[in-house]
Amino acid sequence: MGVYVHIPFCAQKCYYCDFYSVVVSEDFPTLAGNYLVSLRQEALYYRKIWGEQPLDSLFIGGGTPSVIPPEELAGLVSWLLKELPFVAEPEVTMEANPHSLTAAGVEVLSAAGVNRISLGVQAFQNNLLKSIGRIHRAEQIGESVEALRKAGVDNINLDLMFGLPGQRVQDWLNTLESALALEPAHLSCYGLILEENTPMEKWVSEGLMEVPNDDGQAEMYEAACRILKGSGYEHYEISNFALPGKRSSHNLLYWQNKPFIGLGSGATGYIGGNRYRNIPDLWRYMQSWHEGGPLYEDCDQVSVEREMDETMMVGMRLLAGVDEASFCRRYGISFWELYQPAINDLLARGLVEWDGAKLRVTRLGLFLENQVSAAFLR
Amino acid sequence: MGQRNIRNFCIIAHIDHGKSTLADRILEHTGAVSKRDMSEQLLDSMDLERERGITIKLKAVRLAYEAKDGQEYILNLIDTPGHVDFSYEVSRSLAACEGALLVIDASQGIEAQTLANLYLALDHDLEIIPVINKIDLPNADPERVIRELEDNIGIPGEDAVLVSARTGQGIEDILETIVERIPPPQGDPEAPTRAMIFDSHYDQYRGAVAYARVVDGTIKVGEIIQMMSSGRQFEVTDLGVLAPNLVRVGSLGPGDVGCIIASMKDVRDTRVGDTITVASRPATQPLSGYRPAKPMVYCGLYPVVNEEYTALRDALDKLQLNDAALTYEAESSAALGFGYRCGFLGLLHLEIVQERLEREFDLNLITTAPSVVYQVVLTDGSVKEVDNPSALPPVTNIDHIKEPFVKASIMVPDEFVGAVMDVCQDRRGIFVTMEYITPERARLEYELPLAEILMDFFDRLKSRTKGYASLDYEFLGYRESEVVKLDILLNGNPVDALSCIVHQDKALSRGRGLAEKLKEVIPRQQFEVPIQAAIGNKIIARETVRALRKDVLAKCYGGDISRKRKLLEKQKEGKKRMKSLGSVEVPQEAFMAILEVD
Numbered sequence: 022m023g024v025y026v027h028i029p030f031c032a033q034k035c036y037y038c039d040f041y042s043v044v045v046s047e048d049f050p051t052l053a054g055n056y057l058v059s060l061r062q063e064a065l066y067y068r069k070i071w072g073e074q075p076l077d078s079l080f081i082g083g084g085t086p087s088v089i090p091p092e093e094l095a096g097l098v099s100w101l102l103k104e105l106p107f108v109a110e111p112e113v114t115m116e117a118n119p120h121s122l123t124a125a126g127v128e129v130l131s132a133a134g135v136n137r138i139s140l141g142v143q144a145f146q147n148n149l150l151k152s153i154g155r156i157h158r159a160e161q162i163g164e165s166v167e168a169l170r171k172a173g174v175d176n177i178n179l180d181l182m183f184g185l186p187g188q189r190v191q192d193w194l195n196t197l198e199s200a201l202a203l204e205p206a207h208l209s210c211y212g213l214i215l216e217e218n219t220p221m222e223k224w225v226s227e228g229l230m231e232v233p234n235d236d237g238q239a240e241m242y243e244a245a246c247r248i249l250k251g252s253g254y255e256h257y258e259i260s261n262f263a264l265p266g267k268r269s270s271h272n273l274l275y276w277q278n279k280p281f282i283g284l285g286s287g288a289t290g291y292i293g294g295n296r297y298r299n300i301p302d303l304w305r306y307m308q309s310w311h312e313g314g315p316l317y318e319d320c321d322q323v324s325v326e327r328e329m330d331e332t333m334m335v336g337m338r339l340l341a342g343v344d345e346a347s348f349c350r351r352y353g354i355s356f357w358e359l360y361q362p363a364i365n366d367l368l369a370r371g372l373v374e375w376d377g378a379k380l381r382v383t384r385l386g387l388f389l390e391n392q393v394s395a396a397f398l399r
Numbered sequence: 400m401g402q403r404n405i406r407n408f409c410i411i412a413h414i415d416h417g418k419s420t421l422a423d424r425i426l427e428h429t430g431a432v433s434k435r436d437m438s439e440q441l442l443d444s445m446d447l448e449r450e451r452g453i454t455i456k457l458k459a460v461r462l463a464y465e466a467k468d469g470q471e472y473i474l475n476l477i478d479t480p481g482h483v484d485f486s487y488e489v490s491r492s493l494a495a496c497e498g499a500l501l502v503i504d505a506s507q508g509i510e511a512q513t514l515a516n517l518y519l520a521l522d523h524d525l526e527i528i529p530v531i532n533k534i535d536l537p538n539a540d541p542e543r544v545i546r547e548l549e550d551n552i553g554i555p556g557e558d559a560v561l562v563s564a565r566t567g568q569g570i571e572d573i574l575e576t577i578v579e580r581i582p583p584p585q586g587d588p589e590a591p592t593r594a595m596i597f598d599s600h601y602d603q604y605r606g607a608v609a610y611a612r613v614v615d616g617t618i619k620v621g622e623i624i625q626m627m628s629s630g631r632q633f634e635v636t637d638l639g640v641l642a643p644n645l646v647r648v649g650s651l652g653p654g655d656v657g658c659i660i661a662s663m664k665d666v667r668d669t670r671v672g673d674t675i676t677v678a679s680r681p682a683t684q685p686l687s688g689y690r691p692a693k694p695m696v697y698c699g700l701y702p703v704v705n706e707e708y709t710a711l712r713d714a715l716d717k718l719q720l721n722d723a724a725l726t727y728e729a730e731s732s733a734a735l736g737f738g739y740r741c742g743f744l745g746l747l748h749l750e751i752v753q754e755r756l757e758r759e760f761d762l763n764l765i766t767t768a769p770s771v772v773y774q775v776v777l778t779d780g781s782v783k784e785v786d787n788p789s790a791l792p793p794v795t796n797i798d799h800i801k802e803p804f805v806k807a808s809i810m811v812p813d814e815f816v817g818a819v820m821d822v823c824q825d826r827r828g829i830f831v832t833m834e835y836i837t838p839e840r841a842r843l844e845y846e847l848p849l850a851e852i853l854m855d856f857f858d859r860l861k862s863r864t865k866g867y868a869s870l871d872y873e874f875l876g877y878r879e880s881e882v883v884k885l886d887i888l889l890n891g892n893p894v895d896a897l898s899c900i901v902h903q904d905k906a907l908s909r910g911r912g913l914a915e916k917l918k919e920v921i922p923r924q925q926f927e928v929p930i931q932a933a934i935g936n937k938i939i940a941r942e943t944v945r946a947l948r949k950d951v952l953a954k955c956y957g958g959d960i961s962r963k964r965k966l967l968e969k970q971k972e973g974k975k976r977m978k979s980l981g982s983v984e985v986p987q988e989a990f991m992a993i994l995e996v997d
Contacts, residue, residue: 170564211953239948248821260953275957297962321961331960334967338955370925389925390951395967 023078027285036154039216041301042084078271083351087117091126095133120157127172184213185239205266333397342381363396413510421564495612498526498581505539511869535563584654591682592616599669601721609669633661692724694742697786700765703736714760757840768993801877830923910995923947
């Protein structure tokens with residue numbers, strides 16, 4: 022179980038992104054300072070509700086956490102590690118942009134406990150980076166990785182994207198090659214999703230921008246699976262690849278549908294069967310903590326039936342599949358009993374396979390995973 | 400008040416020429432409604448009046464008017480439906496009148512519907528009062544309209560009344576002209592009672608309410624009335640006139656227009672055009688002109704999920720209470736399961752019913768392609784009526800097939816005559832005649848297969864004429880035609896609900912078009928789906944829906960779990976609206992695709 026902290030600040034909004042964040046302006050230092058105070062208030066609030074269940078991971082995401090001065094972030098991290106019931110050596114991940122990391126900064130963060138960095142690389146072609154609104158340049162990627170290693174952080178993830186406007190299959194192959202040359206412990210390869218209310222979605226729908234179609238994306242995805250496997254990476258989740266022993270424990274808890282504390286404006290959490298989303302409005306978020314309590318955009322009590330559905334829905338994203346015995350231990354019932362007709366249909370369609378212990382997606386099912394997941398929604 | 404002080408009239412107009420606004424002004428002017436009470440366009444509104452649970456449709460309004468001759472008159476304004484699908488209903492409304500206001504937009508001039516309605520009115524020997532409306536508009540050209548009237552209809556220009564329904568200018572002149580020129584009703588008060596039903600509607604508490612015009616004799620509350628077409632008898636519980644609030648009356652005499660409530664179960668007891676008489680002293684001859692509503696267009700209506708079959712039947716039952724023209728009978732399709740074959744007056748009627756079923760009864764329906772009724776002459780000389788392609792007998796048993804033709808009248812500005820001819824030609828039209836209403840406006844007459852009109856003919860006509868064409872048509876009769884059955888196969892299996900009957904010359908292009916259209920609307924699925932069009936055993940077109948290669952969300956982290964669930968649920972909801980044919984998921988639009996294919 023873990024903690025997610027949302028840092029809703031960015032130097033610039035990427036055109037495809039629909040996460041909540043505000044672009045930093047002149048009052049940023051004060052704003053960030055106040056925000057970090059609210060985060061601590063919120064953490065203390067959940068500390069009481071959470072109890073003593075051990076936390077194995079902390080994930081600082083965004084937005085762009087690295088726009089906040091390293092000293093301040095380091096302060097927050099070490100404080101959280103001290104105040105919340107973390108295990109002895111938790112995985113502590115921070116997201117960062119290649120342009121905003123310095124060796125000195127990383128050393129401060131590392132000293133505070135950050136031991137894993139997820140770099141928003143996306144592509145190694147400056148024209149593609151520009152077309153999606155990223156502000157870093159390809160040259161900065163290698164420099165950042167070098168700085169991280171120098172500061173002793175070797176557990177590095179690179180986020181890559183395919184299906185970008187104007188991206189050719191060859192561009193994607195080059196991106197994979199450049200990424201592999203940096204020898205990261207972990208790689209996430211995401212197909213572009215045109216989210217509603219993003220500039221990119223608007224441009225594409227208006228015909229001002231063209232992105233590769235589904236077939237094009239499928240081809241790029243196929244290439245990533247093949248090449249990364251050939252380079253020794255384990256494909257363990259739809260979009261995630263890791264060297265042995267380097268899987269992201271924090272993200273695994275999402276795919277295992279485990280509880281987690283979410284902190285920050287726009288963050289979601291799942292505590293005691295309650296799935297909540299904090300108000301995605303920095304100022305109202307801070308105001309509510311100033312007044313001493315949470316302000317949710319949504320807060321739903323998830324029934325056990327629904328949680329079982331969702332456990333299957335997210336669990337089937339893992340290539341290892343869902344283990345029947347663990348499911349039984351958790352819910353006191355076999356998933357066969359719950360979903361037999363759906364599972365049989367998926368088996369007949371060749372989308373999943375059953376080895377007597379685990380139900381998992383086939384290669385075909387991997388590409389059509391929505392159809393697998395949807396089968397478990399009652 | 401005597402019969403000679405009654406005037407029964409209706410307003411006929413092309414759509415948008417201002418009929419409703421004019422009716423409102425007349426109501427207002429005669430004090431039937433005060434300006435403050437007026438909801439916009441009173442005659443158009445339904446369920447306007449609720450009184451002791453009776454819903455009243457303003458099918459006829461009784462107006463009191465003191466004319467310049469110092470006498471009081473009763474003016475009955477009778478509403479007419481505005482669409483060609485309901486031309487029979489229009490004709491019955493006209494038959495209830497002695498005169499008609501022919502409303503023409505001062506800037507648009509005479510349109511096809513204006514003429515069609517005018518001819519209908521002349522057929523009923525109505526006194527025509529031309530009303531040139533919207534004279535306040537900057538582009539009004541009443542002189543031109545007067546010329547059109549004189550040159551083409553032969554109505555003297557000085558007879559026209561110039562008005563602006565918007566400003567109220569000229570309304571008084573209309574009322575005076577009605578009193579002066581429209582003759583009073585001619586019925587015999589002593590003769591056996593005869594009243595003509597020109598409209599009806601169903602009220603959930605009181606049953607069917609008939610709107611009728613008394614021609615001879617009287618109807619009184621408490622009397623037993625008899626429907627002359629069916630012989631069925633009912634006791635009159637209430638009589639009323641609409642002024643426009645319901646005013647109860649004890650009797651209705653010759654020339655009177657009112658509503659009759661007589662515990663009639665549904666509108667099939669009050670057939671439009673039927674004659675009501677009094678059982679104790681029945682008339683021997685009904686009024687002329689009654690014909691039972693006969694569906695011209697048929698289609699299959701199927702619930703998307705089989706469980707809704709009973710709900711669909713209940714809904715059709717309910718709609719039929721208020722719609723005597725709607726027919727339905729159970730049928731089944733190999734592809735779609737159990738449903739109903741429904742008959743309609745025309746496409747608009749079909750669309751109205753379909754929409755009401757989906758909206759008011761919350762049903763998810765698949766509508767199969769509309770079909771006309773073909774007369775199939777078999778080799779043994781017998782004739783079989785076929786309104787469903789799958790009911791077509793084997794080719795070897797067919798001697799020939801006849802299809803219904805209509806006479807279509809199309810009016811357009813001169814510059815679009817060529818375009819209209821192209822469209823009609825393309826739709827197997829036979830040119831009959833062309834005349835110029837004015838030097839700039841032509842009226843073309845074509846004979847067209849009704850089946851071709853069902854295929855978005857009017858939309859095509861509109862788009863080719865920048866929206867200027869106006870269309871009216873009437874049934875002509877059956878003609879021999881070289882039609883064949885076109886089948887569609889998905890994954891190699893014929894889908895009965897996608898079959899259609901088409902003219903031989905069009906089969907190839909229709910088959911290709913349909914296959915292409917289906918390729919567009921059938922979503923990609925896990926496996927490739929071949930689409931084939933065939934006549935008999937001969938494949939004439941083929942398309943393929945390629946297999947779906949990717950249907951997966953790249954990201955799904957903590958915050959995305961609820962989102963993903965919602966997205967998948969939405970996808971699932973969409974799937975529910977699709978029909979599973981074998982292993983192929985087919986969306987509802989596919990079954991209507993044939994309408995959009997040339």
